[in-house]
Amino acid sequence: MQLLAETFHFISTHSDNVLHAIWEHLFIVMIPMGLAILIAVPLTILATRIPRLYPWLLGFSNAMQTVPSLALLALLIAIGVGLGLLPTVIALFLYALMPIVRNTFVGITGVSREVKDAAIGMGVTDWQLLWMIELPLALKVIIAGVRSALVGTIGFATLGALIGAGGLGELIMRGLSMAANDIVLAGTLPAMLLAFLAEFLMGRLEIALTPRGIRTIKH
């Protein structure tokens, strides 16, 4: 209880520092997430059209997730990417690929055969099939993939502080080196809150973007 009070005291007296760390953290998360969505979604859609592409794409993104996060950072430094923001962004980007790739593929290929068959039989072009049928029906699943990537990325981003990328991890590192638990918590609590908030907001987004006709499916 006393620790918590100390933590809040620290946060209120160093609110500038903490807010800055939160902004920096969001920045470190948003860049790789944006890139991952922009690159992984179209690439995976391409893979639904060219099936032999998919094992490569999934294999690569799987491998990136399997590498321990700290090892991935170290690896990027070792191959000469340097320190700071750049290797962190690259590592987070690689780390975020897998859930997005997997869910996009499952979402698009999960659209029922007969719906596609009927649509093609009615004369949709390939683009119309994607825009009017597959994407709206797959959106819920794709968003769920983005959600799990985002939550993971928010946590992983705290490690960026180890190589000088800033963010909430920096508060944690500083607290640890000073053996000041209140500072550690001042970094940990906002990071946790961000993850919860992301989870919650993405869940709402998922519902909002699910077309009305498939929200409740009666049997």
Place this chain on the structure above:
Amino acid sequence: MEIKRGEFVVLIGPSGCGKSTTLRMMNRLVEPTSGTIEIDGKDYKSYPPVELRRRLGYVIQQVGLIPHLTIAENITFVLKLKGIKENERRARAKELLELIEMNPDVFMDRYPSELSGGQQQRIGVLRALAHDPDIILMDEPFGALDPITREQLQDELKRLQRSVHKTIVFVTHDMDEAVRMADRIVIMRNGDIVQAESPEQILRAPADEFVANFIGRQRLLRQKTEMPVADIMSKVVAPVSGQVSVNPEPEITIRPESTVLQSMQLILSHNLDSLTVTDFDGKIVGIVNRADLISFLDNVRLADKEAASTKVVS
């Protein structure tokens, strides 16, 4: 093979005979390895696939309504592809729903998941009519429905076809359905057409043993007793006036499209010697005799016994 404008053609055969493939070649979902298809005398390859499909109507067994679109949007999907404005599309959806007596105010803005299977397939059929295509392709459209709903939809489709005059190519494996619906039945085996004639002709004179077995001996029998009375009655050429009626009870009459069996039942229940056949406005068109009827039915029974015994011997 040629299909005439406004004709209702049913492709039928055992599974794997190529009936669905034939249908799917017509809208270029499958490309033929050889041969060609012409529409209005033009090689269908001269129409790009997408354009060709928008000119045709297409109904499949699994319905395939688009789950995130409303009923109105589903019905007019092809119109949307063609760039028709929304208020025109809604008007068209309304008109079509009214055609099959589904209340537009209730159904227009519902989603497919809120409809029963039979309702969904009705929408599936309307969807194929919305853009007013000349030709509609139907791939076992009623195959997944319960028998009662299926019969209702068959009747509705037949009625609809009479009012909209579309050319319909219809695939089924159900001979009852084929007989009910078809102007012409095409029986297929291993990708070949075995026989293509009217239901009556096929039932009376199957081309070979395969066809005979496929349509079933029992059906032949049933067909004979369910033949319209008009086929066996003695025709009355000149209209007969009331006072020379041979029927002691002139109010008991039968319509020419009633079955042989029905006329026999009527004769027996009223103990008549003959039965007057009258058309819809009461004009006498023919007479069936009790004795003739009995000998006809005896022959049918005899033929059946013979067929059964030869089957046992062979």
